[in-house]
Amino acid sequence: MDNTRIEKKAASVINELFLDRARQIDPNVTTGDKGISFDGSAVIFSDDQITKSSYLSSIPVQVKGKVVDTLSDKIAKFYKFDRDTFKNFQYEDGVVVFLVEILKENFQETKVFFGFLDAKVLENILNDLNDSDNNTRFIELDELSPKLDLDEKFREIAIQRKVYGFKDAKVDAFLKNGFSVEKFSNSFEKSIVESASKNIEQYEYKNPN
Structure with missing residues (x-):
């Protein structure tokens, strides 16, 4: 599977995740890295009517897809974010990162991991990068539990x-x-x-x- 299809698959999984498991979130996740360090947003509303009067906030979202031989257990690591990307995350007061693992032997089998990188976490990451010669840093993402209330979490x-x-x-x-x-x-x-x-x-x- 080429990179374009991997990213399209990952974006599709996340959009469907919100549509299936959230009532007060309008997902706007695109493919092709059209945004600067972001793949879209999760728009939060106070009720399930999704109207201008019930709008609360828009949270930046970054979605990555990865083909794996074996799906990770409870925690997955992602290695490709560089210093500039972390800075852009910080400028937006944090970002939700999704990683969609796609099983190599069966592309229909996937597993979603996610994490919220808040301003404090990003500040610590950037300080670590500034103190080292590295330009990239891995992050750890937790498995998205089927019991998680997405409306409440977001x-x-x-x-x-x-x-x-x-x-x-x-x-x-x-x-x-x-x-x-x-x-x-x-x-x-x-x-x-x-x-x-x-x-x-x-x-x-x-x-x-």
């Missing part, structure tokens, strides 16, 4: 991405007001993240509990 990811953006805005305001970095790095950051998460979930994501 809602959590959307909140987490919002929290980082909210926190960064507050950091700028904090530093401009002349407070010390030492105080910020201890208690302020924790309180901002906690309150941002609570406020975003309660007011923007329509969950008053």
Whole structure:
């Protein structure tokens, strides 16, 4: 199977995954690497009507396909992301990466692995790359369990991405007001993240509990 068909197969599997197992996510995964470091997005809504009034967030998605002799067990490794790709992931406050393993002897048999690379994880990866001579780094992705609630999981990811953006805005305001970095790095950051998460979930994501 050539690379184009592998990527098309992987994108098809992920689109079908969302359509079959999520009610509040509109998948927009393409093939051919048309985007810069991304293959599309998972658009999150507050209900299953998928309307402008119920729109919540759009999460960048990267999908990779890989033909294997044997499907991985619980964790799969992917090796081909370089420094610039990780930087682009960071610019978007994180990305969900899917890896679709395709069994060589039977192309209809697949297994999906995924992970959310948040801003903190990406910062650590880029720091490691800067401290070494390497331009690429492998990542580990977990098997996507058939029991996982995709709507709930991606809602959590959307909140987490919002929290980082909210926190960064507050950091700028904090530093401009002349407070010390030492105080910020201890208690302020924790309180901002906690309150941002609570406020975003309660007011923007329509969950008053």
